[in-house]
Structures are given as C-alpha cells and as structure tokens.
Amino acid sequence: MTRDLYNVRTRPAQDAPEPLSAEEEARFRALLFTELGNRIADEGWARYPAYTREDRRRLVDVAHRLSAHWGRRVGVEAEDECRLRLFLVDETPATSLPSRS
Incomplete structure (x- = not known):
C-alpha cells in the first residue's frame, strides 16, 4: 500500500x-x-576552491563583475573538480611564436 505524504520536507x-x-x-x-x-x-590570476555548483556559480559571477568593473575580460577555468582559476584574458591579437631552431 502506497501512502501519500503531505507537507514533508x-x-x-x-x-x-x-x-x-x-x-x-x-x-x-x-x-x-x-x-x-x-x-x-x-598577479594576473587567482585560484579559489569550489566544491559545489553554487560555489562555481558564485565565482563565475564574481569574474563577470570584475570584467565589468575593469573593462577587461576575466576568464574562469576549472583546474580540477574542486578549484577554479580566475585570470585576466589577454585580448591582444595572437601573434605567432618564434620557432626554436
């Protein structure tokens, strides 16, 4: 017999x-x-622990706020499953690197 539970949290x-x-x-x-x-x-970058989805959302929001505040893009990348890295994105056109001969 199945019972219905009401107002249960x-x-x-x-x-x-x-x-x-x-x-x-x-x-x-x-x-x-x-x-x-x-x-x-x-330093151009910072890392911070992010154990939950809410922690990751919070750090992404902070990166967006910093981007708006500075007028420069702040990138976010996961270093592993428990840490995010925030960094300044170099927005200069990419140039080819000199070859090492």
Whole structure:
C-alpha cells in the first residue's frame, strides 16, 4: 500500500552547511570581489576552491563583475573538480611564436 505524504520536507544532513541568507550571500560575493580582484590585479590570476555548483556559480559571477568593473575580460577555468582559476584574458591579437631552431 502506497501512502501519500503531505507537507514533508527533506532535512539536510547534519554535516551539510546551511544555505546563506541573501545578505550573507551579498557580503560573501563582495568579499570575493575584493580579495580575488586584488590578487588578480597583483598577479594576473587567482585560484579559489569550489566544491559545489553554487560555489562555481558564485565565482563565475564574481569574474563577470570584475570584467565589468575593469573593462577587461576575466576568464574562469576549472583546474580540477574542486578549484577554479580566475585570470585576466589577454585580448591582444595572437601573434605567432618564434620557432626554436
């Protein structure tokens, strides 16, 4: 016999973090914007852990915001399944590299 369950919600695992509130999310994105932006400005790239889809979406959004802020494209690539790398994209026309003879 199948029972219908109404108003039942799944509970997160005890070790799972709770989702951020809208205010916490905005503050965290602002922090990433500042910290990663400073590192990218200094070194040309930065890497940051991204364990969940939300972490990856957040970092891609930060890269788009940095691109709009600087007027230069900031690229995002996965280094592995747990890290993303944000970097300044060289927008100069590609030239052929000299051959090593």
